[in-house]
Amino acid sequence: xxxxxxxxxxxxxxxxxxxxxxxxxxxxxxxxxxxxxxxxxxxxxxxxxxxxxxxxxxxxxxxxxxxxxxxxxxxxxxxxxxxxxxxxxxxxxxxxxxxxxxxxxxxxxxxxxxxxxxxxxxxxxxxxxxxxxxxxxxxxxxxxxxxxxxxxxxxxxxxxxxxxxxxxxxxxxxxxxxxxxxxxxx
Amino acid sequence: xxxxxxxxxxxxxxxxxxxxxxxxxxxxxxxxxxxxxxxxxxxxxxxxxxxxxxxxxxxxxxxxxxxxxxxxxxxxxxxxxxxxxxxxxxxxxxxxxxxxxxxxxxxxxxxxxxxxxxxxxxxxxxxxxxxxxxxxxxxxxxxxxxxxxxxxxxxxxxxxxxxxxxxxxxxxxxxxxxxxxxxxxxxxxxxxxxxxxxxxxxxxxxxxxxxxxxxxxxxxxxxxxxxxxxxxxxxxxxxxxxxxxxxxxxxxxxxxxxxxxxxxxxxxxxxxxxxxxxxxxxxxxxxxxxxxxxxxxxxxxxxxxxxxxxxxxxxxxxxxxxxxxxxxxxxxxxxxxxxxxxxxxxxxxxxxxxxxxxxxxxxxxxxxxxxxxxxxxxxxxxxxxxxxx
Numbered sequence: 289x290x291x292x293x294x295x296x297x298x299x300x301x302x303x304x305x306x307x308x309x310x311x312x313x314x315x316x317x318x319x320x321x322x323x324x325x326x327x328x329x330x331x332x333x334x335x336x337x338x339x340x341x342x343x344x345x346x347x348x349x350x351x352x353x354x355x356x357x358x359x360x361x362x363x364x365x366x367x368x369x370x371x372x373x374x375x376x377x378x379x380x381x382x383x384x385x386x387x388x389x390x391x392x393x394x395x396x397x398x399x400x401x402x403x404x405x406x407x408x409x410x411x412x413x414x415x416x417x418x419x420x421x422x423x424x425x426x427x428x429x430x431x432x433x434x435x436x437x438x439x440x441x442x443x444x445x446x447x448x449x450x451x452x453x454x455x456x457x458x459x460x461x462x463x464x465x466x467x468x469x470x471x472x473x474x
Numbered sequence: 475x476x477x478x479x480x481x482x483x484x485x486x487x488x489x490x491x492x493x494x495x496x497x498x499x500x501x502x503x504x505x506x507x508x509x510x511x512x513x514x515x516x517x518x519x520x521x522x523x524x525x526x527x528x529x530x531x532x533x534x535x536x537x538x539x540x541x542x543x544x545x546x547x548x549x550x551x552x553x554x555x556x557x558x559x560x561x562x563x564x565x566x567x568x569x570x571x572x573x574x575x576x577x578x579x580x581x582x583x584x585x586x587x588x589x590x591x592x593x594x595x596x597x598x599x600x601x602x603x604x605x606x607x608x609x610x611x612x613x614x615x616x617x618x619x620x621x622x623x624x625x626x627x628x629x630x631x632x633x634x635x636x637x638x639x640x641x642x643x644x645x646x647x648x649x650x651x652x653x654x655x656x657x658x659x660x661x662x663x664x665x666x667x668x669x670x671x672x673x674x675x676x677x678x679x680x681x682x683x684x685x686x687x688x689x690x691x692x693x694x695x696x697x698x699x700x701x702x703x704x705x706x707x708x709x710x711x712x713x714x715x716x717x718x719x720x721x722x723x724x725x726x727x728x729x730x731x732x733x734x735x736x737x738x739x740x741x742x743x744x745x746x747x748x749x750x751x752x753x754x755x756x757x758x759x760x761x762x763x764x765x766x767x768x769x770x771x772x773x774x775x776x777x778x779x780x781x782x783x784x785x786x787x788x789x790x791x792x793x794x795x796x797x798x799x800x801x802x803x804x805x806x807x808x809x810x811x812x813x814x815x816x817x818x819x820x821x822x823x824x825x826x827x828x829x830x831x832x833x834x835x836x837x838x839x840x841x842x843x844x845x846x847x848x849x850x851x852x853x854x855x856x857x858x859x860x861x862x863x
Contacts, residue, residue: 429495
């Protein structure tokens with residue numbers, strides 16, 4: 289079923305919206321959640337929570353790209369669960385590894401100015417990502433949004449794991465320098 | 475800035491970039507699946523070809539031209555080939571293919587029945603299809619007291635209850651749930667026969683002669699009906715109370731079976747197949763509000779459970795071994811519905827947990843006295859039974 293029809297089911301408050309969402313995106317969302325949580329039951333919970341959130345927010349929201357809308361909810365819910373589970377501890381899952389890698393982009397210190405510049409920062413990151421080659425950008429998004437493993441990304445993109453690691457390393461360096469040039473102290 | 479913060483910001487990057495990367499992951503996965511499927515097919519074809527090419531028939535004495543005779547003339551006794559009485563997955567009572575006309579009008583006028591499970595098991599005598607003692611069975615008389623949460627079936631065939639048909643009569647119709655092989659999308663189909671005319675129907679039209687409150691339930695098995703309860707389940711109930719519902723209730727009525735009814739949104743002739751249902755209609759069926767002339771389609775099974783004077787309708791694509799007049803603790807995951815509040819339909823069949831309040835449970839003073847239960851299971855009994863006394 290195409291996304292427009294699924295969204296219209298939500299608007300009609302037709303429960304098959306959830307069945308259809310689950311059929312089309314269930315595995316996709318599960319993978320995102322599992323990448324973060326590394327736990328089957330928790331991942332299932334987050335995916336189910338995603339359906340509930342989608343049900344409660346559509347309408348009035350009308351996502352332009354349903355897959356991304358759902359992915360964001362799942363990712364957010366999964367990170368939330370992870371935060372509650374692990375507190376300051378670092379556990380398993382690709383997501384934690386990807387966080388470690390992102391540590392090279394930022395200072396690790398937090399400050400009040402961050403909240404203020406959040407929106408601008410996101411736009412800046414967007415600009416940076418769009419300046420990359422398609423492969424480099426996709427690899428970055430796969431690693432740091434979808435929390436895919438290096439091995440999986442290598443399969444998706446058709447490159448070696450070493451290539452992926454190199455690409456990520458360069459992109460992280462590039463992002464760090466780009467943000468400094470733009471005047472962001474991160 | 476902390477890495478976690480940066481990761482959160484990535485949540486809001488351009489959706490086009492996220493979608494593009496997502497599509498690439500999907501396409502690559504789909505390509506891998508296609509390649510694996512092709513390789514598997516090739517392997518199968520090669521195996522079959524190899525076997526056909528190199529399998530030789532029984533060598534017989536070329537001089538005598540006879541088989542099973544040795545060179546000195548004595549006869550070799552051919553071993554019996556013990557054929558199983560039924561295949562895995564074949565229904566117990568014969569013709570069950572959807573195209574067969576089931577005009578068997580055995581209208582006994584009584585409440586629903588279904589084949590004697592022991593009889594059915596004899597006919598399906600392959601070891602894999604025979605439920606083991608640990609399986610969740612219809613007749614729970616043998617279940618160990620206090621242990622009401624059964625583990626996932628240990629039989630090689632994960633669908634032991636699928637091997638038989640369930641047939642019942644109501645309101646002048648014979649309704650039979652047919653088992654289909656697993657590879658078909660619609661595992662459960664129904665054949666309805668009008669006992670008067672002998673005609674097969676694709677749908678049942680509500681009329682005064684059919685009282686849905688008296689309809690029998692068709693319980694049928696799902697892959698995992700009763701999931702083992704773990705500490706995680708218990709903590710999830712606490713954390714996400716809105717998502718899990720826990721309540722105690724008794725199955726209403728004296729009949730052991732109910733059937734849920736839905737509006738027929740598909741129509742058409744031939745076999746009935748599963749369709750999605752709307753909760754409003756379920757409630758209408760539950761409270762007898764289906765209108766005359768309204769078409770209904772028999773689909774997923776359901777159980778009516780009374781709890782504190784209110785009826786709750788359980789709809790699950792799975793087997794609910796619920797006995798009448800027996801109290802249970804139900805733990806279900808509820809999917810959202812803003813139209814009806816007391817309809818529970820788990821997203822998946824294996825998200826129902828049922829705990830029977832047996833005599834042993836009633837006689838014990840606390841959950842610690844119950845034997846054979848995990849800590850999490852004891853906690854459920856303690857919290858939802860003993861603490862409420």
